Amino acid sequence: MDYCIEDKTKISGFGRFKCKFRGTRKFTESVFNVGDPIVISVSGKFSIAIGYATVIDKESFECFVDRNLNKYTNNTFRIDKDELSSGWSSVRNNLVQLLMKEEKLKRLIADLEKPIFSLNKTINFTNMHDDLNLDQKEAIKRVIQAEDYVMLLGMPGTGKSTLIAHLVSILINQGKSVLITGYTHSSVDNILLKLKQLNLDFLRLGNSEKIDPGLIDYVDPNFNSLDEINKFYSTKKIVACTCLGIFQHPIFKKRKFDVCIVDEASQVTLPVCIGPLLHSNKFVLVGDHYQLSPLTRSSKNELSKSLFKRLCEAHPNNISRLSFQYRMNSDISLLSNHLFYNFHLKCGNEKIANQSLKIYSNCFCNSNCFIQLVCQSNVLFLNTDTIGLNLEQKQGDSIVNHFEASLVNLICKRLVYENIDKNRITVLSPFRSQCKLFDCEASTIDKYQGKDNDVIIASLVRSNDQSQVKCLFNIYRLEICLNHGRD
Numbered sequence: 457m458d459y460c461i462e463d464k465t466k467i468s469g470f471g472r473f474k475c476k477f478r479g480t481r482k483f484t485e486s487v488f489n490v491g492d493p494i495v496i497s498v499s500g501k502f503s504i505a506i507g508y509a510t511v512i513d514k515e516s517f518e519c520f521v522d523r524n525l526n527k528y529t530n531n532t533f534r535i536d537k538d539e540l541s542s543g544w545s546s547v548r549n550n551l552v553q554l555l556m557k558e559e560k561l562k563r564l565i566a567d568l569e570k571p572i573f574s575l576n577k578t579i580n581f582t583n584m585h586d587d588l589n590l591d592q593k594e595a596i597k598r599v600i601q602a603e604d605y606v607m608l609l610g611m612p613g614t615g616k617s618t619l620i621a622h623l624v625s626i627l628i629n630q631g632k633s634v635l636i637t638g639y640t641h642s643s644v645d646n647i648l649l650k651l652k653q654l655n656l657d658f659l660r661l662g663n664s665e666k667i668d669p670g671l672i673d674y675v676d677p678n679f680n681s682l683d684e685i686n687k688f689y690s691t692k693k694i695v696a697c698t699c700l701g702i703f704q705h706p707i708f709k710k711r712k713f714d715v716c717i718v719d720e721a722s723q724v725t726l727p728v729c730i731g732p733l734l735h736s737n738k739f740v741l742v743g744d745h746y747q748l749s750p751l752t753r754s755s756k757n758e759l760s761k762s763l764f765k766r767l768c769e770a771h772p773n774n775i776s777r778l779s780f781q782y783r784m785n786s787d788i789s790l791l792s793n794h795l796f797y798n799f800h801l802k803c804g805n806e807k808i809a810n811q812s813l814k815i816y817s818n819c820f821c822n823s824n825c826f827i828q829l830v831c832q833s834n835v836l837f838l839n840t841d842t843i844g845l846n847l848e849q850k851q852g853d854s855i856v857n858h859f860e861a862s863l864v865n866l867i868c869k870r871l872v873y874e875n876i877d878k879n880r881i882t883v884l885s886p887f888r889s890q891c892k893l894f895d896c897e898a899s900t901i902d903k904y905q906g907k908d909n910d911v912i913i914a915s916l917v918r919s920n921d922q923s924q925v926k927c928l929f930n931i932y933r934l935e936i937c938l939n940h941g942r943d
């Protein structure tokens with residue numbers, strides 16, 4: 457994208473320059489988020505400065521950069537996300553450390569040595585854990601018995617984060633320290649919100665812009681001295697951040713934890729996943745093969761096979777499985793069983809199986825009216841092909857479908873009219889720009905992993921006469937759409 461510079465101020469003392477850019481396109485429709493690392497270039501010169509985004513609004517983009525851009529004022533600037541910022545050097549570091557310094561971890565990960573379990577170790581669950589099902593309790597027992605690691609395979613809504621929260625409380629009671637990591641901020645925060653409910657104290661590391669507002673009291677405070685820093689960190693038995701966040705915080709230069717838990721491990725590439733494991737004595741990988749696999753440029757790339765998958769394939773008998781789900785009613789569950797889970801996914805109880813929105817439409821137009829169908833069905837596919845193809849439009853780097861957005865807004869409006877609270881509805885779409893067209897909560901599919909709502913409407917956007925679907929044609933993405941609605 458091309459931008460021209462508007463304001464460039466030196467921030468004294470930090471060797472940083474504040475820059476403000478204006479551009480021809482709306483910045484809010486760009487791929488940037490506040491806090492993203494960036495690279496700035498001008499025509500013929502790549503990477504004249506690096507920094508990070510600080511403010512992004514419709515017409516301007518503000519950032520801190522490491523160089524004075526004064527001499528380029530007459531140029532048109534190009535801003536890119538710095539995908540490699542902490543990435544490659546840290547990843548290379550992980551591999552070097554694994555191979556040179558961590559003999560045991562190397563044997564487990566590179567040589568695929570069989571993990572050891574001490575079967576004589578037992579655990580007495582208190583009534584605080586009464587709500588856990590047998591699968592969940594068995595998985596916790598397995599972690600306590602593990603000397604090396606445990607693989608925890610849980611299909612959607614099978615209570616993985618609930619289990620992790622209970623596991624952490626048990627480990628803390630046993631005097632252990634725990635590092636919690638995940639692929640996304642939301643996966644980490646889902647677990648932490650559950651820990652907060654259990655009254656456990658923890659430290660949440662990471663960019664506060666990306667952390668759930670309910671966890672702001674748990675982020676790194678400002679310190680006045682090194683002593684203060686050391687004292688503070690040493691009191692925190694539970695520390696949490698994303699897998700990539702590990703690379704950025706000084707606490708990890710010193711600290712080793714008794715147990716490391718990696719959520720959404722099936723989405724993390726092997727070298728990145730090693731990062732948190734280097735800081736623990738034993739680890740738990742939690743994931744699901746059918747959720748999105750690591751995002752790499754080519755699916756044939758070796759990197760697209762996660763450590764989770766590698767270890768599951770090497771030692772299938774060491775997998776703890778969760779098969780009772782507490783999210784979807786029997787119709788939605790049947791569809792995902794049919795498409796993905798080969799009927800291994802079971803409803804946790806009768807109440808879950810039979811839950812339904814129970815809305816009775818007052819629409820009398822005709823028996824095929826789609827609003828009536830929306831109100832009567834637990835699962836409904838609306839095919840807009842009959843209205844016409846080419847409903848999609850390019851918008852910036854993304855694609856939108858205004859017709860589909862109006863249809864979705866109409867459905868939302870109708871559901872609200874039928875007394876369904878707006879907060880109970882979420883629209884998911886593969887395209888960020890499309891998400892901005894809805895009147896209720898909307899999210900990209902990838903960002904919604906780990907969340908749920910009563911009504912999920914998937915706006916898939918693509919509509920063209922070449923039948924191009926590209927990123928939609930990812931069975932894992934489809935799986936998230938299907939499995940995150942309850943009724």
Ligand SMILES: Nc1ncnc2c1ncn2[C@@H]1O[C@H](COP(=O)(O)OP(=O)(O)OP(=O)(O)O)[C@@H](O)[C@H]1O
Nearest residue numbers: 587588589611612613614615616617618782906907
């Ligand atoms: N043993 C249980 N009994 C009843 N409800 C449960 C049990 N375990 C979890 N739940 C409920 O099931 C729902 C899904 O749980 P949770 O979010 O822990 O699942 P998850 O596997 O982490 O989900 P995702 O697939 O999105 O990662 C929550 O409402 C939770 O309270």
